[in-house]
Every structure is written in structure tokens, then in C-alpha cells.
Amino acid sequence: MTPTLTISRLTKRFQSVEALKQVSLTLAPGKRAALLGHNGAGKSTMMKIVLGLIPFDGGEVSVCGAHPGSASARVQVAYLPENVAFHPALTGEEQLRHYLALRGENPSQATELLSRVGLTHAARRRIGTYSKGMRQRVGLAQTLIGRPRLLVLDEPTSGLDPVSRRDFYDLLDGLSAEGTAILLSSHVLTEVEARTDRILILSGGELVAEGTLADLRTRAALPVAFSVRPAPGHAASLAAVFPEGVQGDDGLLRLSCSQAEKLPLLARIAALESAVADLDVIPPSLEDIYSHFSRRDGQ
């Protein structure tokens, strides 16, 4: 299957700053990739290059087999900018009718698009009166116009409440099932975890990690934390068994080990039987994995 988006050795510099260094990635139809990174890591720059909004200095970018920003690429790509804005004097419906007309679609689809993002009640109100979340929904609605083959979404769920976020990811699931490739950036790691096929971590303009969450977890090899609650009267004896542990003020004994040592350690704790009141195993969080990769190279 030909990839919808191919980026190879992409380089972009702004004066003396290298915003993107030799970034390569491919995105197949129907796949969802999440782009993570600090502010200024190059996420938005990369998206703008894919959209053809800004030129690049080196490497190659192919969007649906065409040059980014070319007429044929623009027909097949939809974009949701970060903090999407519209003219405040237009109503949601008028704005969508306009966008439909620009894509050569029937403007009467505006009503249906607005109902898909739950904005039917505000269709005839001016966008100037909308909340940030409502504007974001208008932004989402316009990305659904004309079955795009590639969706580029810059922080799409910012300003949305948790329920709307879930609805939004349901919409994306539907689109990717129909073969739309999706490239999105997000700060909210937990939602990206469950709803994307691949995670890409950009740091200082470089792609420092790429893979499924499980891949990244394995590669990061971050320690697993144990939190052991001793049975009453056994705190001292437990501490003696695990001298490497740290005794907290809350009475919990904290241990950590590598992935490989996890099961043996668990067996040692279990062997203590009645001396242990409770036990929690805490795997490295997505935040831990993210910081592990994005802080490499002295960041």
C-alpha cells in the first residue's frame, strides 16, 4: 500500500535555528500517528510543511503522491490549526457553507456536518459568540468535508471537555476505518495512548523516538516501582529484608527494579506472606516515557 504521507530527511531552518533535523516518517492509509514534543520541538513547523504553508530546506515530502501545498495535495488534505479561528461576524453554518464551496462540495451539507460535531443548536449564531470548545468543533467539522485522505490536526482536543474528547476520537476512529491517515499532535498523553497506532516524539527538531507505546516502553527500559505496605508491626523487619528500599513517612516501603527483575522481586515480596498488608506495582507512566525520550541530548 502506498503511504499517504512520506517524509524523508526533512530539514528546516529559521535563520540560525534548525527547527527540523533530518526527520523521516511514513504514514499509511488508515493509520493514526501522534506527534509529541515540547513547545518549540518542531511539531507545528512539520505540520505546516506537510500542508505546504511554509517551504523547507532539505529532504523530501510527498503528500498523497504530490508535492505538499500543490493543488492536488490540497484537495486531499484537511487541516485543523492550533487555536483555530474564524471570522466572528459569520455564523457557524455560513462559515461551513463557505468551506464546503471552496472544496467544491454542496454547501447544504453544512447542517449535517454541524450535527456530527454537536453544534446544531448554535448553527445560526455568530462564531463571535462561541466558546473556545465550540470554535474547535467548527474546526473539526470543516476537516470532515469531502473525505480527506490525510488529516493534519494540531492540538485538536485543546479546549474540549472530556466527553467531547471521547466523541472526537470516535469520529477519528470512523475516519481512519475508511482509510484516512491521521497525523495529530497533542499534549494530553493519556488520550493519545489509547487512540493512536503510533507515537512520534520530536525533541529539538529531531525525531527521537517512534513506535507503538509498547515499543517505546520496552526501549525506554524505565524502572518499575513497587509500593509495599507492611502489616502492623512488620515495618522494621520488611526494611531489613529490602535494605535498598526507601521508607516513606506514610509507612510505605518503596522499591524499584528493572523490567527483567520485576517478577523475581514480586516473588520475594509474596514469599513474606503475612508480613505484607498490601502491594502496588507501578509501571512507568506515559509521562515518564515521554520525558525519557524528549530529554535525551541534554534537553
Place this chain on the structure above:
Amino acid sequence: MSRILATAMSEFRIAFRNRWVTIATGMMVLFALVLAAAGSAPTGDVGVDRLSVTVASLTSLAVYLVPLLALLMSFDAVAGEVERGTLPLLLTYPVSRLQILLGKLLAHLAILGLAVTLGYGAAALAAIWSDPGAIAGLGSLWRLIWSSVLLGATFLGAGYALSALARRPSGAAGLAIALWLVAVVLYDLALLALIVTDGGGAFTTHALPVALLANPADAFRVFNLSAAEAVSVAGGIGGAAGTIPLGQSAASLLLWPLAAIAFAVAAFRKVMP
């Protein structure tokens, strides 16, 4: 074409909501009626119908008002989109920058056309009402309307260009006012000063016609005055109108909008969202 029309529809709606349609039309009607009332005195023995005289007065009015209205409507066109943050999304749509500007131009020209038609029309009605013979001047009224639209197109294009160059509405507004002052007010003052110092010499006979054709506002004035053969009632810079062939001023009127829009598109292409 449908993309241009869709853009024009949206722009017209926005201009209507922002009361530009009302402001432009109200301004033109008000000034035209004041002129019609004030200018009705010196007729009678000039030998032309009352409407032609009104058109001569309206020409002097339009030279100031049409560029001003055009610049006021256009200075925000690109800079406003940049400031609101609506430009990046728009540019990812399958619509070219030329189409975007043409759509805006179409909407703004429609508003200008409406404003001048209603404004001049009101003055014409007043003239015909007081002198039925004034109906003979309808031809010059029509000429004034379409040449006003062309003059407006030139300054709309210039406004878009300044808007794209400034990239911020405040900067664009400043540039637009500066352009209006230079092109419409100071240019003529400078020419008048040169005529006075020249005393009918080489400048007045050779350079002045070129200088008048080089400025779209003057070309507009010269075209309407010489076409209406109402030079005698106009005076001032307009007095020079008789020496410039009609075809030349018409050509200047037609070429300026094209040049201004080409400049605007070139400036807009340089805007990186």
C-alpha cells in the same frame, strides 16, 4: 469561478454585518445630495443640462470619496486574516491566492457599485426633478458610475497590496491613509504648485498630461470631465482635461486596476502564514 463567488458571498456578508454597506452607501448619498443642493445655483447660462453639471460636481466628490472608501474596505483584507489567525487554514484549502483576492475584490466592488449608484442616483433624481431637461445628462452619469467602480478597483487593489505588505491591520491602515493623502490630495497640490511656478511653460504643456494620466485619481477626473465636455464648469486641475485625448484617460482608468491587483497578488504571495 465558484470559489471566487463563494469567497465574494462570504466577504459581502461580513461587510454587510460590519455595516460597511450602510456606511458606504449612506456616505455617498449624503454627500451627493449636499452637492446636488449646493451645486444647483451656477447653471442656466453654461449651456449644458443640469445633470451634466451635477456629474461634474460629483466627479470632484468621487475623486476623494471613492478611493477613501475603497482603502477603508480593503486595508484589513490580508492583515485582518493574518491577525485573526484565519489565513493558515484558508490557504490549505484548494483555492489560490488570486482567487481569494478576486473574491474579496468582487464583494468590495459590488458594495462600491451599490454605494455610488445610489449616491449619484439620488443626486441625479434631484437634478431631473428640478429640470426635466437634465435627462440628457444620463449618459455622463452612467460613465461616472462605471469609471468610479474602476477607480475603486484600483484603490481596492492598492489596499490589498498594502494589507499584504503590512501584515498587521494597524500598519495597513496607516499605509492606506498615507496612500490616500499622497495620491488624492498631495499629488494635485504638487501639480498645482508646479503649474503656478512654471507659468504655462514646458511643464504645463508636456509633463502635466503625463503626470495626470499617471495618477488614477486624476485620470478619472480628466476622463469624466472631458467626456462630459464640462471642463468649463470644473476649473482647477480639471482645466487641463481638455488637452488629454479621451482614449488616453480611459486607458489609464482601465490599466490601473489591473496593475494594482497584479501588485496585490504579488504581495499576497509573499505572505507566509
